[in-house]
Amino acid sequence: MGRNLRAVFALLLAFFLCLIPKAEATENLRVGYVPGTGFLEEDSPGHLIGSGFEYMEFLAGFGNWNMVYIPCVNWWEAVDKLSKNEIDILPGMPGDYSTVPFAKRTDHVVARFPMELVLHENLASRHLRIGVLDYGYPIPNLPAVALENAFTYELVTFHDYADLKIHYTARQLDGYVAPMLRTPDEGRVVALFDRVSYRLLIRTDRPDLYNKVNDAMDQLLMNQPNIRNRLRDKYDRSQGLPLVLEPDEKAFLQQKKHFRAAVYMPHKPFLYKDEESGEWQGVTAVLLEQLEKDLDIEIEIVEGDSLENLKRLVARGTVDFVADVPCDFSWLKELGLSPTQSFRTIDYTPIIRKGFPLPQNPKVAVIEEIFPTQISVKENYSPNQIIYCHSMEECFRAVSNGRADVTYAPRSVVPYLMEGSFTYNLEALTESFYRENISLGVSTQADPRLWRILDKEITHLPPNFTQNVVLQEGTEIAYSFSPRWMIYHYPLLTTVGLFVIMGLIIGVMYYRYYMRRRHMMAIQQMAYMDNRYQLPNMLWLEQEIKGIWEEATRQEPDSHIYVAVFDLSSRDSMLELYSRHSLDKRLRETAMHLQEEDWVLQTAAGINTLQLVAVCQAATMEEMVSNAAEAVNHYGYIEHDSARISLHIKVGLCEMKSDTMLLMSEEKADMACRKIMGTMDIVKLYDEKMDKYLHLEQHIESSMGQALADGEFAVWYQAQYDIMTRRIVGAESLIRWQSKEMGFLSPDKFMPSLEMNGFIIPLDHFVLKQVMMVQKHRLTNGQELLPISVNQSRLHITEDGYLRRMKDLIEKYQLPPGTIQLEIPESMFANFNQKSYRDHAVFLMDSLHKAGYGIILDNFGGGAASLTLLDYLPLDGIKISASILYAAQNSDGMKEVLSSMIVLGQKLGLNVMVGGIETVEQEQMLLSMGCHTGQGFLNSRPVPKAKFIELLKERNGE
Missing domain, CATH: 3.30.70.270 (Reverse transcriptase/Diguanylate cyclase domain)
Structure with a gap:
């Protein structure tokens, strides 16, 4: 039972399917083409472009075809494939179709191209070799072109366009003649002539296909009557066509050279003056610059503030052409102008107030004399609806304040007019009210050649030339903000922003007041408080x-x-x-x-x-x-x-x-x-007895600088000797002051003051230089060099640039290491227990020792310095304090201390010396303890340099 039901159902389904009309099957149509001609190209694998390709694809929709494109090496191969029925149709073959007797042309032309004569630049000969193809191009005007351009020629025939281009590129040809499918890559187009029609070729033995293709082309042209022009603009004019001028036109430009142009629409972004440079900017300015470049001329812009003024300029012959006028012959005749072909299209859009719909009979604000008012506005509005204004800004303000309901303006000008008239409560509707083609208006009084030249120049420009400039100019308005613009567009955000800005200003003012007060308090505290x-x-x-x-x-x-x-x-x-x-x-x-x-x-x-x-x-x-x-x-x-x-x-x-x-x-x-x-x-x-001391201290401080400059300070020397032999083994340099006003001053009178006020630092450097000069003199004369020690104040440990100055001196005098010894007081290392201070002190002493200075620890045992100094510092010797010597004379305990100090220094490899020796008993005690070097009044008091030299000769036998 189930099987029977299924069979019945299948029969019914088949019956109903038979009743449904079958859709016509899509037919493959084989299309032959020659790559490299520009009419139909494959720019990447499987991707075809070109005006011929698009035409065939549109045609396929009306003939229910699926186009299959078959490339051919050249036209002869394409014709051969057509004859062998390997392709069904051959579009766009140029030349004499009588060479293809087995094929028939369609009724309609696919495209029409002029023949172009392309020549190399700077040809030396006037007799030219010109290449042509053997398709049989009709070129009857070539002799006239040759005569006009003053050359003779011979034709060289080629079978293949690619072969022709190879010979041309290799400069084996002076030029060639071919249909102008694209702008040439090199060379220049001398002339355009003898237009060639491109049609479709179909075998004569296929009348059904021929009739079907003709019918499809009829339908295509009825639906797209402008298809040829549109494809020509898209492909052939996309990069601009060559500018070909006749000899008389070139001569006219060379003779005239300077032209004057008026402007009909002086508004942003069309034409305006830059506020900073004063130069003309905008779309029209760019267009005129391009004209100057292409035609090798100069164009002066003449300002015209109204249509009446523009008429006067044209009538008087002041200007040669007007840069941007409506392309309307009748209207321009009244101005004495003739339009070229259009180079730009302008859409006029309605401008209304935001939130106010147009009433049934709106009032429109317009400028009476302009072309859109005459052509469109007066036709659509009654006289009582029209409000006349003197400028576009006035029209915008009339709508903004409610005097009018609507106005019309070029879409690209709207943002600038809103900005310039502060009418941010307006908006532009999306639909255009009127479209206007813009061209160059050439004065009818001008030479006719000027109109022809400018018309050719417009053809030479790419169709999107001015649109690109409009887009570039239009980006400027996007960043043109103002407070009024912000209030209209973003009232809440602007209000909040104003409050934030005011808050920030108040905050900054308060912060500055607060910081100023803090700074004043800090300055006051620094001035009146000890930190x-x-x-x-x-x-x-x-x-x-x-x-x-x-x-x-x-x-x-x-x-x-x-x-x-x-x-x-x-x-x-x-x-x-x-x-x-x-x-x-x-x-x-x-x-x-x-x-x-x-x-x-x-x-x-x-x-x-x-x-x-x-x-x-x-x-x-x-x-x-x-x-x-x-x-x-x-x-x-x-x-x-x-x-x-x-x-x-x-x-x-x-x-x-x-x-x-x-x-x-x-x-x-x-x-x-x-x-x-x-x-x-x-x-x-x-x-009152202290007044004398205070007076002396003040006098010392006031005169110490001048005293050093005047040479009142002198370096004296106290011998250091071998206690057993009495031979001098070194000396200590000491400072003395012979003041012109205060007389001779011993160190105990001026040194405390100099130590306290810091003048001891330059004084120490003075002593060091004097000692170095003495040693350098002895070294130069070949005399014995004994080490001379120079005292260094504890203030040097914190002196800026101390190490650099000391190194500079030792390098300047080039003395042997150890001939200058620095006596360093224990007080210099008062903060030695602090790591940072200790590291600095050790680095300083190490650097001085490596530079060539001997390091002597002065007054050892007289203070409270740590014995760790003996380990940390690069010492060459120690000078034991005289106070230890004096105490050892009367105390067995101190005698043991002195002896231990001498032994300790010697075991550390240091030169041990004791200062302050005044008696023979002290010498004998030191000798018994193993100390052989001393210094004191018993041997020699401090003496000037000359007496020290005499003492040195006496003791050491010099």
Whole structure:
């Protein structure tokens, strides 16, 4: 049963399928073509292009064909394939079709191309070899072209176009004649003539195919009547056609050379002046520049602000042509102009207000005299609907403010007009109201050749030439923003942005005010506060002293005001034993304790480090001294490892006679403090006897620089000798000052001041140069060189450029290593326990030693320097302090210390010397301990250079 049902169903289905009409089957149509002709090409495998290819594909739709393209080597091979029925149709064969008797041409022309004469540039001969193809091109006008261009010729026939091009490229031909399918790659087109028709060839024995192809071509042309022109523009004019001028046209251009052009549409992006350079810019300017380049002429732009002015310029012959006018012969005749063919199309678009639809009878704002108004607007609007304006900007403003409902403008001009008229509430509709073709308008008074030349030039330009320029110009408006534009387009965003900007401005102003205030506070703090101790400094105290004085004298008018300077008596040893941070902390605490005392009015940081200044009040001098001593006992210690260790604070006092004498009183108190340094006294009151010392110190500081320049400082020498033989083994250089005003000054009078104010640094360098000159003189004269030591201040450890200066000196004088020895005091290494300081000191000493200086550790044992210096520093010798020698004379314990120091130095391979020898007993004691080198008054006092040289001759036998 099921089988029968399925059979019945299958029969019914077959019956219904038979009733459905069958679609006509697609027929393959074999199309022959010759590559390289430009009519039909294969630019990549399987991809065909060309005007012939597109034409055949459109034709296939009307004939229900599937085109199959078969390449041929040349036209003769294509004809042969057609004769053998290997192809069905042959499109685009040029030449005399009578050469193909077995084929018949279609009724309609596929394309028409002029013949082109292409010649090489700069031909030497006027008799030319011109190549032609044997297809039988009709070229009857070639003799006239030759006559016009003043040459004779002979024709060379080729069977293959490719072969012709090979001979032409190799310059075996002067030129060739062929249909102009594309712009030539090289050479120049001299003439265009004798247009050739391209048709389709079909065998005569296939009338059905012939009739079907003709019918399909009829339908194609009815549906696409402009297909030939469109394909010609797309392929043949895409790169522009050659510009071929007649001899008389060339002569006219050479004679005329300079032309003047007016402008009909002076708007962006068509034509405008650059605001900075004043040069013409825009599409029309680019077009005119191209005309100048192609025609080798000069074009001057003449401004015309209205149509009436344009008429006057043309009528008077002031201009030769107008650059951009509507392509309308009737309208331009009234202006005295003739249009060339069109080179640009402009779409006029409606401009309305945003959010306002057009009413039924809208009012339109226009310029009365322009072409669109005459041709289109007046035909579509009644006179009472039209509002006339003087410019496009006025038309836009009329719509913007509601006086009109609509206006019309070229689409590419709209953004610029909105920007220029500030009418951001307008918008352009998408549909065009009117399309206008633009051409060059040539004056009817001008030479007729000018019209022909400009018309050919327009043909020479690619169709998209001006459109590309419009696109480039149009990008400018995209970045032309203004506040008004932003408000119209983005009101909320603009409002928020304005608030943000205002907030930023206020924030920046507040920040600048805040930072200025902070900077002023920081400057004030730097000026009036000591950053190290976080205490007011002397500058602040000087500003406030008047108020402090008045308050103190008001409360206790019979009391006295004193300035007290609290200073560490042995700051170098303190710094070595304790960190700077610990001492600074303790000094701040001491200042706080002093400030809490009733007799202390104000404390401040002193000018020097580890120094406090206090303004105090007491009834009597005795009470002031007692208060200061008691304060030292209470606060002058530091706690270390649960032990209280004295800081050895010394106090200098000076009574302040008035509130204007703070600084002078502080100097005197500081002088009194220095007077008791190294003594057991704690407090010292300034007295008048110290004025002489203060005067001397001030005089020293004021005259030391000039004294060095005037040669008042001199280098003396003290011999270092062998204790057993009395032979001189070296010397120490010492500085002496013979002042013109103060007389002879011993070092103890001026050295402390120079050490404190830093003048010791240039003085040390002076001594070093003098010693080097002495050694260089002895070396040059062949005399014995004994090492001479030069003292170096502890300040050199922080001197900028110290190492460089020392190396420069040793390189300048070229002395043997070790002949100059540097006596380095232990005090230079006060902070040796700090790694950064220690690394710097070791690097400095190593560098000096490698440069050729001997390194001697001076006053060894006299201070509190660590014995680790002997390990870290590159020492050549040590000079044991005279204080150890003096103490060893009266103490067996110190004698053992001295002996141990000598043995220690010798075991380390160092030269050991003892200074300060004054008695024979001291010499004998040193010899018994194994020390053979000494220095002191017993052997020789410091003497000038000349006396030292005499002593050297006497002792050493020179």
